Amino acid sequence: MKKSFVSAATALAFGFAFATPAFAQEEAPPKPITFSGSATIVSDYRFRGVSQSDKHMAFQAGITATHESGFYAGAWGSNLAGWGQFGGSNTELDLIAGYKRSLGGGVSVDVGLTWYMYPGGADKTDFAEPYVKVSGTAGPVNLLVGVAYAPEQQALGNWSNTPESRIGDTEDNFYIWGDASTAIPSTPVTVKAHLGYSKGNPGLGPNGTSVTPTGSYIDYMVGADITFSPVTFGVSFVGTDISTAKSLYLQPNFSSTKDGSSIASGKVLFSATAAF
Numbered sequence: 001m002k003k004s005f006v007s008a009a010t011a012l013a014f015g016f017a018f019a020t021p022a023f024a025q026e027e028a029p030p031k032p033i034t035f036s037g038s039a040t041i042v043s044d045y046r047f048r049g050v051s052q053s054d055k056h057m058a059f060q061a062g063i064t065a066t067h068e069s070g071f072y073a074g075a076w077g078s079n080l081a082g083w084g085q086f087g088g089s090n091t092e093l094d095l096i097a098g099y100k101r102s103l104g105g106g107v108s109v110d111v112g113l114t115w116y117m118y119p120g121g122a123d124k125t126d127f128a129e130p131y132v133k134v135s136g137t138a139g140p141v142n143l144l145v146g147v148a149y150a151p152e153q154q155a156l157g158n159w160s161n162t163p164e165s166r167i168g169d170t171e172d173n174f175y176i177w178g179d180a181s182t183a184i185p186s187t188p189v190t191v192k193a194h195l196g197y198s199k200g201n202p203g204l205g206p207n208g209t210s211v212t213p214t215g216s217y218i219d220y221m222v223g224a225d226i227t228f229s230p231v232t233f234g235v236s237f238v239g240t241d242i243s244t245a246k247s248l249y250l251q252p253n254f255s256s257t258k259d260g261s262s263i264a265s266g267k268v269l270f271s272a273t274a275a276f
Helices: 008-017
Strands: 033-042 058-067 071-079 091-104 107-117 127-138 141-153 171-183 189-199 216-228 231-240 267-275
Touching: none
Parallel strands: none
Antiparallel strands: 033 058, 033 267, 058 071, 071 091, 091 107, 107 127, 127 141, 141 171, 171 189, 189 216, 216 231, 231 267
16 A cells, blocks of 8 residues: 655645644554455466466455564465366465565565465365565566475375375475566556476375476466556466476376366466455
């Protein structure tokens, strides 16, 4: 939220103009806890480049409570379909908590944990993933580098489709990414880009899916946002380097249920987000 302030010089000018004493207005002290949230409609929900909504529309919403100390907690949810269902659930609910602090010079560090939940799904679907993010600016460009590491858990295990698979297996998962964005001067447009790398389970988990399909891959995004507060409209091209041949052993799971096309191929996405 943006706050507008009246300068002291302007206040004095008004005081003299109306020939009345000027009194300093006391601002209310900032609240110790602030809330922010958003609601989004997106043409395809992509998690690290892979469709979680069977290449169809998804509705998403989230809310975050932030304490003045820098600690925060929130929740985010989306509908799912196809590969993203994790054994029966059609909903993803992420619980998030962490701590963000400024290091000075425009650089901030954010340390936290995401608990991925799939309510109503099969057993052994949920998993925890700690993360560290460092953000800052380079001239007009906003930059962010993040690392997320999920320790060994059954939901990430290799249970099928490879010779090494075994029931009850536990695996870890590693993800590193970078984001960049910059506003185009005198316009409501922001251009953005993302590049990520995943490494984890090369087989299928206990529910026929995997957080890192094919064991390791790259995902990317380039796009632009246009904001008419409080609504932001976005368009982006999202994809991965996962080829049809590379994901063959994951079939039929790793395909659209409608036409059998790849759920990791490049695609133009559209979104509309309302912030509150």
